[in-house]
Amino acid sequence: MSELPDLILLLVLLAIIGAWLKLSRGREQAVQEARQQCRQHGLQLLDESVGLRSLRLRRLHGRVALERCYTFEVSIDGDDREPGRLWMIERSLTGLSLPTIQSHLPDLMAEHMTPPPADNVIPLRPHLRKDSRLH
Template sequence: MDNLLAILLVVLIGWFWLDSLRAREIAVGICQAACRRQEVQLLDQAIALRRLGLSWRAEGLKLRRVYRFDFSEEGTGRRSGYLVMRGMALEDLSFGLPTRIEDA
């Protein structure tokens, strides 16, 4: 019984690790594309996990991850934004910048 519990724990830790790597990879891609659309520079080409939790909605129970990233508008200075992933899907993305109005 102890061996079965130990094997289950190792499998669970392995799944969590692989799931976290995949979610981070997707989040980095989303963040890079959003930075290009906003015409800002993603600094350090990295994002950092700030919070991890569980989210229960109609679709079921999923891991909710909040990532923070740094960007620069003009190549100088540093601003922070955040990205929220629920499972492997984007839930929220914020640069903390005013919305740009495009001229028609």
């Protein structure tokens, strides 16, 4: 009689170990993908800091799959830390969020742009009343 609870406990333990190994393998794939995306976009991946943030079920091509969200930190110029995220289903990248590079353009690029107006007032057309048009 005590063999059945022991067998159930063993199966639960094996399932936990299997899930942990699968998530570890998924994290390694996420680190590789984050490295590749950072290299492609000219960013530095900081501290190999890719970590699992969330899991969710998502319908993809008519089937339900487990999507993993990983967060990491990147640097644009070596002096900053910006958040990044990537979403993966199995081995494929399904989403990517990186900091905007345009907000960190060097000052040289700003010289070629039109300067912003000196004030923040937007001139409006004068509003004409109906009775003033008749005169």
